[in-house]
Amino acid sequence: MRVPDANRLPGVQSLRGPLSCLNEARYGIVWGVVGAARSCFEAALEYSLTRQQFGKPIASFQLTQAKLADMAAGVNQGYLLALRLGQLKDAGEITTEQISMGKRQNVRMAREVAATARGVLGANGVTLEYPVMRHANNLESVFTYEGTDEIHTLSVGKALTGISAFT
């Protein structure tokens, strides 16, 4: 017997309904990980300006500045990607595959930013005194949940080629 579920997912006739909930969660992740990455970048920037080695702040070394520039570029690219997906979503034009690309790309970016920031903080990067390790740990979960990196890659690959490589 079919159980009426109009109060839970009104108008839904198929798996399309529950799957649309996953799209919403994944779209949220596209934004959320930009915030995590930004927090890691800001912690690394602040730390690099105060931590002294060889008589200077580590921010004055070119290698540190390269890391800061890479992190800032990653955060800004991730923000712009999320913003564009939001525009498409508001216009009712966003596709599942675009959300897959956004989730995959921004989680990758945030994971890389967290790892770089952790390095800038040296040994302090592995402590919970700074926010970086907490974000890095959380991002490892986000890499796997709401569709693993691999499955979103296959989703994008299918959209590009028309061929499913899932099985």
Ligand SMILES: Cc1cc2nc3c(=O)[nH]c(=O)nc-3n(C[C@H](O)[C@H](O)[C@H](O)COP(=O)(O)OP(=O)(O)OC[C@H]3O[C@@H](n4cnc5c(N)ncnc54)[C@H](O)[C@@H]3O)c2cc1C
């Ligand atoms: C913190 C956390 C919270 C979670 N919360 C929830 C939740 O609330 N609800 C829920 O339902 N689930 C939840 N999950 C589960 C999550 O969705 C699954 O862990 C995820 O889907 C991967 O499934 P699995 O762990 O069984 O890995 P597997 O499916 O065994 O995959 C292992 C590896 O193989 C890869 N792989 C699998 N198939 C292919 C393929 N065809 N081609 C290439 N690579 C492939 C995967 O990408 C992964 O890297 C959560 C997971 C975590 C870590």
